[in-house]
């Protein structure tokens with residue numbers, strides 16, 4: 001049996017679409033019908049005509065698709081593929097924090113559970129966080145969760161003073177400033193690409209700060225031939241595919257004994273699990289109806305503002 005052909009055949013038979021995030025393994029990105037960052041995946045899910053969405057990414061991405069498409073079947077290859085950032089913000093604790101600041105507008109990064117989104121006013125992704133924050137009057141008091149690094153970065157570029165939830169991603173926290181500087185000394189012409197979930201000291205080294213899609217576009221359009229990439233290393237697959245003549249160097253984590261610049265959750269998605277989940281139509285994402293009813297409001301607000309701003 002050719003597993004890739006079988007996956008394609010089942011997709012045709014079942015009218016299923018495979019969506020993948022840039023952090024999944026290269027072969028998963030290659031078989032997907034659509035590859036994108038968190039914003040693009042949500043936008044695509046909202047408009048797909050498929051009956052089944054197979055979300056090759058992490059759990060909150062499947063949940064977002066299910067909330068946007070309650071009548072479709074949303075499958076994920078591995079339910080254990082969660083997200084350390086989403087887990088750093090338990091909904092009950094976040095709701096307590098929100099209740100302590102009743103006059104604040106609550107902005108949550110898309111990397112949250114549906115239950116956390118249910119106590120949120122506007123969802124953002126790293127593609128639109130700046131513009132959505134800037135669309136609110138300058139004196140609006142804002143709570144931003146859960147990523148303290150992204151929130152701190154947005155505060156620094158907008159002059160806001162948002163209250164930050166103290167969460168972080170286990171991959172993006174670990175990049176080493178010293179090792180990126182060493183690489184810069186070795187390749188002085190290299191451009192440094194940084195995801196805003198990285199710590200402020202790493203962001204300061206960046207030539208470009210942006211979402212996965214923004215970093216990819218920058219690497220395609222910029223005239224540099226060497227790039228040091230401080231985000232999950234799966235993005236290098238798409239960069240190298242788009243620009244085979246350029247050199248992409250994954251920024252090293254502080255601990256050189258581990259593959260800490262890989263998201264262990266994203267890497268749980270394998271070809272065999274993708275095949276099994278299409279065959280069995282399981283595991284399926286379910287979202288509690290009451291939670292979904294609340295969580296769709298801030299997600300739709302994000303999609304509406306993004307559309308208005310042409311993002």
Ligand code: 13P
Nearest residue numbers: 037038039125126211212
């Ligand atoms: P993007 O929205 O930039 O794709 O990021 C998603 C993510 O999980 C980053 O760690």
Ligand code: SF4
Nearest residue numbers: 083084085169171263
């Ligand atoms: Fe979550 Fe970090 Fe993995 Fe992104 S890289 S999905 S934020 S754990």
